[in-house]
Amino acid sequence: DYQKHPHRTSEAAVQIEDDRTGMNVETLRRAFLDNLYYIQGKDLQLATPYDLYMALSYTVRDRLLQRWLHTQEVYLQQDVRSVCYLSAEYLLGRQLGNALINVGLYEQARAFLKEMNLDLRDLMEQEIEPGLGNGGLGRLAACFMDSLASLEIPAIGYGIRYEFGIFAQSIRDGWQVEQPDRWLRYGNPWEIPRPEYLVEVKFGGHTEGYIDPAGQYRVSWVNDRSVLGTPYDYPVPGYRNDTVNTLRLWSARATEDFNFQVFDSGDFARAVADKTYSENITKVLYPNDNTYQGRELRLEQQYFFVSCSLQDIIRRYLSYHSDFESFADKVTLQINDTHPSIGIAELMRLLVDEYLVGWDKAWQITRRVFAYTNHTLLSEALERWPVALFGNLLPRHLEIIYEINRRFLDEVRERFPEDEGRIARLSLIQEGSQKQVRMANLACVGSHAINGVAQLHTELLKKDVLADFYALWPEKFTNVTNGVTPRRFLLLSNPKLALLLSERIGQDWLKDLDQIGRIESLVADPAFRSAWQQIKDDNKRDLAEYILQFNQIEVDPDSLFDIQVKRFHEYKRQLLLAFFIVTLYNRLKRQPDLEIVPRTFIFGGKSAPGYAMAKLIIKFINSVARVVNSDPQVSRHLKVVFLANYNVSLAQRIYPACDLSEQISTAGKEASGTSNMKFALNGALTIGTLDGANIEIREKVGPDNFFLFGLTAQQVYDLKARGYNPRDYYDSNAELREVVDRISAGGFSGGDTNLFRPLLDSLLYRDDYLVFADYQAYIDCQEQVSQAFRDRERWLTMSILNSARMGYFSSDRSIREYSRNIWQSEPVPVEPESPAIRPA
Ligand code: F58
16 A cells, blocks of 8 residues: 555555545544544534534545645646636535535445434535625536536636625515625635735836836836735535646735834724725625626726736746746636636736736737636626726736737728727727726737627627627637536436436436436336426425425425526516516406416525615515415415525525426527526426527427527517517506506505506616516416416426436536637546545
């Protein structure tokens, strides 16, 4: 054994091999008790459930560490090309269950805990999830990290270690109330601080020109303050391989513990307060989804993490290379939306000012390494920074952006002479009373690849949002349709269904989701069908229990579970579903003996705290819920539930219990959507518009297995061009009118006719998202849903076919496409350090 581990020479090291890396049930049990005692300071008698969770987490972490260090050693030795994923958000979800699964210890952990009369799932529930993201964009980054490691691609994720993640939502009197997310308060076993890789980030000040010894004109940035970044590393284990990649999140620290100048003058409190000011940079995640808020602190966050990351990347590169000749061969930088796009100017600054690389060479390198993913079609979500604010914070970067722009626009003028309109649209600077830096333009100019996240989205980028850039560089544009990880969103969240799959088709689907297609041949197998139905029923019963516990509402597990969970935004049209519910309510009030398919409507999602209309929609849904649930005539058939604090953990409970997934955004607005994929993978049917990835989902599952309704993106565009008047729909549609009138009359607000007025006015006078225009088509489509659900055998077939045909939507497929088409990166398998560390 010593031969196999030349670096382990002592007797003690063999002990460590056993208790810190051993994979069998007996070793795990011993390690667990040891960690409980020596890290938590408890024995089994005294341990709280949280102590038990911590002890198990440390036990798993120990087993990751060896693989982690070894992976990094292999990457270093082979001087691999690595993918650096830059994202302001990672919505990771709980770590313990995922780590157990990926490292292959889930069953062993369950077994030894069971012997001790402990339940693994209960322990997993103790974990406070790291909610370091808002929604789809942040969760996508987390799925991509999982897939990169599972595909053995050398990668590092860079981001921000927010001290407060996405706020905790509670519902009081039907309104959203926000509380700070103090996720770190009981400690975090999943991170390792690396103060030795501290970096300094400068802010403010001015620039000065000078002539260097070689007679060359150069610029130096004289900053007026700086902040330190400490990296915290999170292990990202691949699924059942020996790869463990790193997620490196930066935390801000003051440069000096004392501001000496102030301290000398005796103002101790001020000195400490200044320190706190620096640390504010990584204090809190901005809670906006699909809107942009031009706050200085937000730009500080972006620059802070990007500068830390680039300095870190360069430090590691230079430890193996003496110039930048092969930088672009060893590194590729993917920017997750424009939030890290300041990196383009920062890399130029580092190369040109700090490493004295010539501008042209530096620009060539920069363009080769950066690639940009766009995630939105909403123009109000595009980032633009006022030039004045930008210049105060980052004076040198503003100069660099002006220089990039000057050279870029010269090129454009050459290709399109006398086309000043085009120049104005392409410019990195938006002119006007308040000049602004357009970050999407910077991202397009500074990247070699630009991608959208679903086919329609990419087409609309080319045709509309980024049309001028497409005209310049069509070859830069590619589509990479989003995907989701089947490990977390099937194996971990729906263990019964996962087991059924594995029993019938083996386990290959976990590494190659296309294999899930093999269950299609079982669609007529009675045993398989009844097992499938049984699992869905069980999952619905579990969710019903949760609802009873948290909402004190009793729901019928036999009813159709009709679910819309996602961030609240007008374009996502939660109101359309609410209007359907009110329509059913009206019908039942009119005709009490009406026989309708019983449904349980489940909503969940947060609103940006400053988004008044979205908050009013939440209040409206809760108000409808109250009226519906407390009316015995109606609540025999219908229940409406709003689940508070929708997050990744709750999502994992919800997807497996869903019959009908609501994907009803206005066509042309949702870039992709990813919950649509997670629902369908778990056997839900979709009611949806031709928007985002819905289109591709429908193509894959087949039109017969998808409930389609509504205007297409083109029709939306045409209707608006013709002049859309929502009032016409109100006037001509009796049922729609009845819905509006009942709300207007205070039917859901205890007679208060003002409460929901802003909501109704926005629909009657603008209806930007065409709720009225799509209302009738939606109601009709829901009728087809009800008909289909009456025929349980038909529904069951459709459910199976939906899962069976979701292979394409694995994030493994997305990552393979990025690797092949954008990154040119290859897998680097990591061999186990010793056979002993492999699971039995
Ligand atoms: C989402 N964007 C898209 N942005 O809306 C969704 O269609 C897509 O599936 C998903 O990205 C992944 O591609 C999104 O979540 C944000 O949350 C930003 C956070 C930072 C401020 C601007 C919005």
